[in-house]
Amino acid sequence: MYTVTLTKGVPDFSEGAVSFDEDGHLERGKTPTVMNPNDRFALEAALQTKVRHGGTAAVMSMGPPGYGEVLQEAMSSVYADELFLLSDREMAAADTWATSITLATGIERIAETREQPDLVFAGFKTADGETGHTGPQTCWCLDWPILTHVIALDIDETERTIRVKRLVEGDIEEIETVEAPLPAMIVTDPEFEPTYRKAEHRLTFKDLREETTERAESYEEHLTTWDHAELNLDPDYIGLDGSPTIVSGVDPIPKAPSEREATVVDPGDEAGMESVLDELLPYTNRAAAGGD
Amino acid sequence: MAANTDPEEKTADAPAEAIDRGEVASVADGDDYEHYEAVVVGCGPGGAAAAATLARNGVETLVLERGVDAGSKNVSGGLLYAEESAPYTIDDLFPEFREATAERPITDYYLHNVAGNRVKTFDITDLHEHDTEWSDAVLRRRMDSWLAERVHEMTRETGGGLLTEVRVNGLLRDGGEIVGVTCDELDPITADLIVAADGVNSELARDAGLMDWERPEEWFQGVKAVVDLPDVDDRFDISEDEGEAHLFSGDLFSDVRGGGFLYTNEESLSIGTVFHLDSLVAEEAEPHELLDALLTHPLLGEWLDGEYHEREYSAKLVPDSKKVALREPHAGRLVLVGDAGGQMQAQGPIIKGMNHAVTAGALAAEAFVEARSRGDSTLAGERYAKRLRDEGVMAKLRPRRYEAASVLGERSPVANLTDRVVDSRAGRTVLRALSRANGLERLYGSPYLSMMVPDTATPYVTLPAVIAEELGEPVEGENDIEPPSLADRIGELTYDTDVGNPHIELLDSSVEASGAAVTACPVSARDFGGGCYREEVVKTNGDEERLVSLDTQPCVECGTCAIVADTRWEHPRGGKGVEFREG
Numbered sequence A: 001m002y003t004v005t006l007t008k009g010v011p012d013f014s015e016g017a018v019s020f021d022e023d024g025h026l027e028r029g030k031t032p033t034v035m036n037p038n039d040r041f042a043l044e045a046a047l048q049t050k051v052r053h054g055g056t057a058a059v060m061s062m063g064p065p066g067y068g069e070v071l072q073e074a075m076s077s078v079y080a081d082e083l084f085l086l087s088d089r090e091m092a093a094a095d096t097w098a099t100s101i102t103l104a105t106g107i108e109r110i111a112e113t114r115e116q117p118d119l120v121f122a123g124f125k126t127a128d129g130e131t132g133h134t135g136p137q138t139c140w141c142l143d144w145p146i147l148t149h150v151i152a153l154d155i156d157e158t159e160r161t162i163r164v165k166r167l168v169e170g171d172i173e174e175i176e177t178v179e180a181p182l183p184a185m186i187v188t189d190p191e192f193e194p195t196y197r198k199a200e201h202r203l204t205f206k207d208l209r210e211e212t213t214e215r216a217e218s219y220e221e222h223l224t225t226w227d228h229a230e231l232n233l234d235p236d237y238i239g240l241d242g243s244p245t246i247v248s249g250v251d252p253i254p255k256a257p258s259e260r261e262a263t264v265v266d267p268g269d270e271a272g273m274e275s276v277l278d279e280l281l282p283y284t285n286r287a288a289a290g291g292d
Numbered sequence B: 001m002a003a004n005t006d007p008e009e010k011t012a013d014a015p016a017e018a019i020d021r022g023e024v025a026s027v028a029d030g031d032d033y034e035h036y037e038a039v040v041v042g043c044g045p046g047g048a049a050a051a052a053t054l055a056r057n058g059v060e061t062l063v064l065e066r067g068v069d070a071g072s073k074n075v076s077g078g079l080l081y082a083e084e085s086a087p088y089t090i091d092d093l094f095p096e097f098r099e100a101t102a103e104r105p106i107t108d109y110y111l112h113n114v115a116g117n118r119v120k121t122f123d124i125t126d127l128h129e130h131d132t133e134w135s136d137a138v139l140r141r142r143m144d145s146w147l148a149e150r151v152h153e154m155t156r157e158t159g160g161g162l163l164t165e166v167r168v169n170g171l172l173r174d175g176g177e178i179v180g181v182t183c184d185e186l187d188p189i190t191a192d193l194i195v196a197a198d199g200v201n202s203e204l205a206r207d208a209g210l211m212d213w214e215r216p217e218e219w220f221q222g223v224k225a226v227v228d229l230p231d232v233d234d235r236f237d238i239s240e241d242e243g244e245a246h247l248f249s250g251d252l253f254s255d256v257r258g259g260g261f262l263y264t265n266e267e268s269l270s271i272g273t274v275f276h277l278d279s280l281v282a283e284e285a286e287p288h289e290l291l292d293a294l295l296t297h298p299l300l301g302e303w304l305d306g307e308y309h310e311r312e313y314s315a316k317l318v319p320d321s322k323k324v325a326l327r328e329p330h331a332g333r334l335v336l337v338g339d340a341g342g343q344m345q346a347q348g349p350i351i352k353g354m355n356h357a358v359t360a361g362a363l364a365a366e367a368f369v370e371a372r373s374r375g376d377s378t379l380a381g382e383r384y385a386k387r388l389r390d391e392g393v394m395a396k397l398r399p400r401r402y403e404a405a406s407v408l409g410e411r412s413p414v415a416n417l418t419d420r421v422v423d424s425r426a427g428r429t430v431l432r433a434l435s436r437a438n439g440l441e442r443l444y445g446s447p448y449l450s451m452m453v454p455d456t457a458t459p460y461v462t463l464p465a466v467i468a469e470e471l472g473e474p475v476e477g478e479n480d481i482e483p484p485s486l487a488d489r490i491g492e493l494t495y496d497t498d499v500g501n502p503h504i505e506l507l508d509s510s511v512e513a514s515g516a517a518v519t520a521c522p523v524s525a526r527d528f529g530g531g532c533y534r535e536e537v538v539k540t541n542g543d544e545e546r547l548v549s550l551d552t553q554p555c556v557e558c559g560t561c562a563i564v565a566d567t568r569w570e571h572p573r574g575g576k577g578v579e580f581r582e583g
């Protein structure tokens, strides 16, 4: 099995790490970049595939050269063999569409220069954009089947099929099992959990862990960087120029006032309840008027 | 935030989940069981010895250990013997063992007879050195995790390996025949040889119908504190390649039959107690208080010198080989080694469990290799039992002399009589006479006699106390250390609680059936609300009823309540429960 997991660096939104300016805008320079949290589940799915079926696990990202560390983190997480960074100035400031074109081209390039990937794994939504578009769009470019909200998976190597359990509409109550031919793209749900119920798998896992600790320390040796020229990409279709999305503005979500005044009214107190209604009425009008 | 999800961690959380990730179904491997030539359950000294011997003979061996790390579940007093007469010692199997993991060689051995603050000390180094090539103090976390690394390397070469955080929960049978094991974390596994090296309270031995957990008189309970002491050399006036062992018996534990021990480690002390479980129950004694009685005795003042920092409190049952060592420790493809087969020898005051587990593990492995080479691996069990006999191991575990002596010695009229004689004026005169001729110390140092000590109060309580009264000197100096409370001891331990999935279930909560656990459980006590077992008064329709309740959270998995209370008792799932750092 040759798998490619797509990952991305995002600002570290965790308490204490993230930094905002006075207007509430994110200060990218001051906020460290970390691997997108949801990608963890994609990496786990790739790891499970590698443990159970062997082969190569590759990790790919589009981003600035500083993303190397994100890839290093991914490498030690997924015990990856190869890292690919798609990076140059022309690719910068891409929206999800331009990103998807770039990533799909990168995957095709792997097929040309390495071997045909059997599976591409993507996480569900990034922590910064929250669109959830990139995975499906990349898949559309590749013209592969896509399976989303995957919580468990199983591969039949001889039949070249993958069978997954997925949450229908992302709903935890509704789980279906579907099958697709390989190659395919898998978008993991945050509910994804790998299972290792064979001793042999756990032993392989242990071996991989030992091997990869060393490998991740010299991750640069396993890192391939491709720029747009190497990918034969027209700068007009990638990066900012290739991005149809227009961000009209970013509204900071106002902080809730830390102290509020509260009047406690006993629901049995009719006069009191009357005054509550009086207070609330103007808001209902405003909401009705403001709706567009 | 790294995706470094260890499968061992991951699945451990699974059952609490509501979502059915189950097997996605059957595209994969079908329902064929995984097969290994040998599966070894448990990686204590017994399991490690078996696995290393199997691996050395090219047997594909899988080792399954329930702890987060081998040693994280294990407790011993810590004196590991290499007997001259043993066919296998640990350094035969792991040549770097002593240098890599042992704390200190034990070069001096003393027995203290205590009555109040009077003490008569015997030097029994001769007994200690009898049949001893060497003996080292060890701490189990350090020792077992080191062994496990070697075992993993060796078994991996054979196509197997060692996995931690996997708990074997039973035997896999096919038409009544044992063919493998079932686990909490893995699918069933078949094997040609199954080595149950899963220690005391072996679930496999019980599943096979070879052991029951019914009679308290078949077990000891050991409780131990590892005490920080950076300057052991100075306090004991020894060099770094010397070490001391001290044993304590007499009236400092009231009438509970058993004794105390102190062993020097590199920079700590192992101080503990070992009591007959039936005696502990009969006296309704609190194990932690008995330990405290030892810790605070003036005799220890000299070494502790007013300072006391406890690294760890721990406890575990110990089988009494004289009563439970199985003469035929096997059933079909299953062989039992070490504590699982009851192979724990209390040779008078000297406790030998680890060394016998090592010997038995290696012999069982060898028996399998021989049987296999003769084309019938099913004969492994019988060959193993024969090797235990031929090599003299069984004779140590179940000494004929003890059996002869105990027939008389433990019947209560006789026992009472001996006790009264020792305590009488005539008895005391004999003692004094013996002592003048130095005969008493020699008697104590006799390996022959130490094997036939009956399990009565006489050797444990009466005799030492009388000796101390008649011949002892009062201890000078004092000992004003304050051991931690039970609540603090529990608070210092590390647990990964399996929330919502307790490993012990109380089947009968009446005081008659299970009340003994309230005192006998080493992390419970009367009038202590933070332990495992409690006695509660429940009011029903104006009636008051006393009932026992159980909370397994503080459990140290010692096994006591499996015997003294009416429970459904299992070990926690892999990686769950208490994690000892010293052991």
Ligand SMILES: Cc1cc2nc3c(=O)[nH]c(=O)nc-3n(C[C@H](O)[C@H](O)[C@H](O)COP(=O)(O)OP(=O)(O)OC[C@H]3O[C@@H](n4cnc5c(N)ncnc54)[C@H](O)[C@@H]3O)c2cc1C
Pocket (backbone or CB within 6 Å): B041, B042, B043, B044, B045, B046, B047, B064, B065, B066, B067, B070, B071, B073, B074, B075, B076, B077, B078, B079, B080, B081, B166, B167, B168, B169, B197, B198, B199, B200, B203, B221, B222, B223, B224, B272, B273, B274, B315, B316, B317, B318, B337, B338, B339, B340, B343, B344, B351, B352, B353, B354, B355, B357, B571
């Ligand atoms: C307080 C005390 C003092 C002692 N003093 C001494 C002493 O000074 N000298 C001496 O030689 N002996 C001493 N002993 C006895 C000694 O500790 C034991 O005899 C010895 O540890 C037995 O070794 P074993 O390999 O049979 O079992 P253990 O060392 O108990 O190892 C069993 C292993 O199996 C694992 N396991 C258990 N169940 C399962 C399962 N279901 N699935 C997977 N893994 C499982 C456990 O985690 C453990 O690692 C003492 C014991 C105590 C409690």
Ligand code: SF4
Pocket (backbone or CB within 6 Å): B504, B517, B520, B521, B522, B523, B524, B532, B533, B552, B554, B555, B556, B557, B558, B559, B560, B561, B562
């Ligand atoms: S609950 Fe039972 S097994 Fe646990 S520590 Fe108490 S007596 Fe031991």
